[in-house]
Amino acid sequence: TTITFNPWSAAHWLKKRFFDKKSPDVKAFSTNYLINEFLDETDRAVFERMRLTNPRKYEVAGLGNWGISEGLVYENWTVGKKQIPKGEEYKWKSFFGLDYGYTNDPTGFVGFMANPIDKEMYIYCEFCKKRMLNCDIAAKIKEMGFSKERIRADCAEPKSNDDLRRLGIGRITPSVKGRDSILNGISAINEYRITVNPDCTDMIRELSSYVYEDRAGENGVKNPKDSNNHLCDAMRYAFEDVKHFHPQKEDEDKEEKRAAISGSDLTGGWDI
Structure with a gap:
């Protein structure tokens, strides 16, 4: 055969x-x-x-290598470990996103650093798993060391968001959804060069297979397919907060006291 x-x-x-x-x-x-x-x-x-x-x-x-040649939602990304040059730490800040799932779809959590000055992102931690109860999600976030961080989560799950707050993930914040919010979020992320830590295998898989529909919708615009996008959705929720981050270089004394990146930020795969 x-x-x-x-x-x-x-x-x-x-x-x-x-x-x-x-x-x-x-x-x-x-x-x-x-x-x-x-x-x-x-x-x-x-x-x-x-x-x-x-x-x-x-x-x-x-060359005939594995991959999708056309129609990918995100194309400007590579796999690798990111090292931040000394003196540029102030440009970077961590952001976190959460997309709920259970039986058919996995729950996806992602953490990344964003640098709005140079338009760069570094995705450095994730989890993606089916059949996670809210208590399991909270326990995993605590295990990763991010329970005190601001986490943008799917606004369609207010009960789950309340549960996570009760379980000690106190800074869960609902995402903002509205007309064209998906396409606008994708467009904003596509302005950035993305590096993905090789340990984030599920994110690599999604970025390699998250594609647009073959045909345009009624408005004449192609929408992304609602598949292979759980971590990508979590990333898009988290990216809502990037627009509020305006890094400014501080004098050396202040930088020594409070850097934009702390030791806790580097949990989850940073190679620094």
Whole structure:
């Protein structure tokens, strides 16, 4: 039996079934335009332009690597560990978001640093799990050391927000939803260069597969699909507070007393 297909999301079952687990009965391999003898120089020039103008698409459509070549909601992101240069700590601040789930959808929590001066984000901690009761969510947030932080949570769950406050997560704040709030939030985040800590595997999976609908809605605008977006929604809730952060460099004496980044901010994967 022969199966051929174009590369798709790294979360696709084909990758897990045939590529991640080696089997003596299966030969799995990738090919790309570089060894396609039927392409002429004009065809190859198309891929060369793609390499220069759209590297992410080239990785998938050109080299045949796993991923989605078009339609991703967030494209300006990479995986890596972020190190903040000395003297630039004041530019950064932590933000946290929470999206509720239970049976079919997971509960997603994310923490990231944002730097509105240089338009950079660093996603450094997460959890994403189904069937979490509110007491489980509160316990996990406490375990991660973020129980005293301001956390933007889904406003559609006021009872859950009240429960978490009662359970010791006192700064839970409902998100703000309204007309075009999803698209506006996505647009604001897309102004930033995003780095994702390699330990945040669920966020990496979502960013690799969160896509727009194939067809535009009644207003002529394509909306994102409501799937592979639980941590992305939590990130968008948290990002509501970034607009209120206006970093200013303080004199050295004040910086020594109170830096924008404290030791507790670095819990959850910072490599500093």
